[in-house]
Amino acid sequence: MALDRRALLAAGIALPLAARASATPPPDNSRPANVRPDASFALWPDGHIQPPAGLVEAVVQRSDDPNASDRMLQGITRPRLDVFRPAKPNGAAVLLAPGGGYRYVVIDKEGYELARWLKARGVTVYVLFYRLPGDGWANGADVPLADAQRAVRLVRSRAKLDRIDPARIAFGGFSAGGQVATSLLTRFDAKVYAPADAADGLSARPDALAGFYPVVSMDPVIAHAVSREKLIGAQPDAAREKLYSPERNVRPDQPPLFLLHAEDDNVVKVANSVRLREATRGIGAPCEAHFFERGGHGFGLMKTAGLPVAIWPELLWNWLASHKIV
Known part of the structure; x- marks a missing residue:
C-alpha cells in the first residue's frame, strides 16, 4: 500500500504543542532514572472515549534502586503518546508499545529506554500508553488495536509539526x-472505532513493524495465558481465538516485519514468533527474524550484558535502514 507523501504532508493538522526541555541522558549502562519525554499528548479528543466507572490510573514504581527506575502504568484512562524529539530529526518516526501482560504498561523498560537510544540517532519516538482490555472498556478486546491505529494516524497527521516523513513510520511492540x-500488522484497516477527526482519514498501516519477544498467538498451546485471558476471555470460541491470533491473519500487503526472541524465554514461548515468521514467509511477505539461545524474557536494552543478544538494537537499526525508515 503506497503512501502519497505530498498528500499526507498536506493533510498535516497543526496542533499547538509546548515542548519541554529533555533531561540529559544518563550513561548507556544505566536505567533511565531521570529520562523524561519532551512532550505528551492524548490520543483522543475530549469526550470521544468514556472510561469505565471507577477506573483509576496510577503509576507504580517496581524498583527500589534510585538510579534504576522501573515504573508501570495501570488503569489507563487517558491513552496517550509520550514524545522524544531529537535535536536534529532525520525524518524517521518510531512508535513503541511497551509490554505488561495486558495488566499494565511499563514505562521505563521497553518504553523510555529504547526511546532515548533512538532519539540519540535522530529518530522522533512516540511511546504509546494504550488502554487495557481487562479494565472494563466497551469492546475491550479491540481497545489496544484501536489505540494503535489511532496513534499511527495521529502521528501521520502531525508530520509537519513534528518534522517527520509520514511515509517513514515504524511501529514496535514488546511482549503484550x-x-x-x-495485531496492527494484520488488522491495520479493521473498523474498530468511530472516527474522531480528520486524522482518521489517514492510513493506520505502519511502513515497518517490529515485535520484540511478542505475545502473538491465542492458541492455548503456546499463548501467554494471562494476556490471552485479558484479551479474549477464559473460554473464547474458535472464531474469536482465530481473529485475535495474528499468525492466522497474515496478508500480502502487511508491513515488512522484524522479529526478535530468545529461545529460553520462559514467559512468552518463542513459538509465537516462529509461527508468525512461518506464516509471513508462507505468503511471500517480507520478514526478518532473529532467535537467540539466551536472553529470557523482557531483556530490553539493559539485561543483555555479556550475551550475544546484546547486539539486537544494531540489528533493528540496520533493518530499519534497509527499509528506508532511518
Missing part, C-alpha cells in the same frame, strides 16, 4: 505490546 503491534 508485541501483540498490539502484530
